[in-house]
Amino acid sequence: MSAATTSDTLDESALRQWIGRSESVDDAVTATPVAALCATLDAPPGRPADGTPLPPLWHWLYFLPLHRQSEIGPDGHAVKLRVATPSKRQTPCSRDATHR
Secondary structure: OOEOOOOOOOOHHHOOOOOOOOOOOOOOOOOOOHHHHHOOOOOOOOOOOOOOOOOHHHHHHHHOOOOHHHHEEEOOOOOHHHOOOOOOOOOOOOOOOOOO
């Protein structure tokens, strides 16, 4: 896919290829990542009990992409998942979490 026509404009046809695409990931939600982030933030230690609601955005500790080194491009993202942008850096636009 062409990333951009210039450094300031996007190739609209390249962007249209991403319409309707999504990625689904399953993960086991455990207490360890929460306890690790609490330690990083110098919060009181401990592991939350099952069913404890996570603070806003802490679901980003889970459902992380796992790619082989050979699948990662120069910008640090998986080559097959890169969105066409004029920037060499990527920023996640959104994350939706569904709890079952």
